[in-house]
Amino acid sequence: MNNIIQAEIPEQLCQQAELLIQQGWASNLQEIINDALRRYLESHQELLTEAFIQEDVEWGLRGND
């Protein structure tokens, strides 16, 4: 099942996306938005964020710089 979301996207981003589509790097805007969201979610996983915070706390407590 797909959800329909309404969002405002800056003009410049839209133009860049359209250019990619025209050049054949993507089929349509939908594909680009899905891919961008997927990549964002992959690089902002909760476990990863928490691991980084824990590392930071350890450095704060016991680092040498």
Next chain:
Amino acid sequence: MTNKTLVVADAGVLIHLDELGALDVLRNYEAVFVPNAVWVEVLHHRPQALKNDSIALIHVSDVSYSPKVTAMARLFTLHSGEYEALNVCLDQEIDTLLTDDTAARLAANNLNIKVHGTLGLLIRAVRCDLRSPDNILQLLADIPKKTTLHIRPQLLISVIEQVKQEWLNNK
């Protein structure tokens, strides 16, 4: 060769520390390099952070771009500030980036750049005798209500407990 007393800052850390009135925890760094895209972002959201006299902010208006960073930026969908910050790290041979963004941390790790965030910097302030443990515990507790830094409440509680225990044991 790298200079350990220099750091590059992303917008989040400067904004979050200023929201807590704690930018001075950066004062024992010789200089904090702020790339132009970060400068513009902070100017937009928290201009007073750039007027803090206790820290040496250096506005880097001319950034050289590395193909390595460009590849990382695409891979991790970095924003322009994070992208410029990583480029300044490589260009100026600075081995530490200050950021709270997970994707920027991932990219920095891949470029062998050390990363520290708001929480680590606050806790470090006690180690460096810049702030008292009680003061930092209060600032950590203030994060949800005073800042735009998002952290899972239970994780923040566990961090506060952890550092409180550590400092109590070291008394």
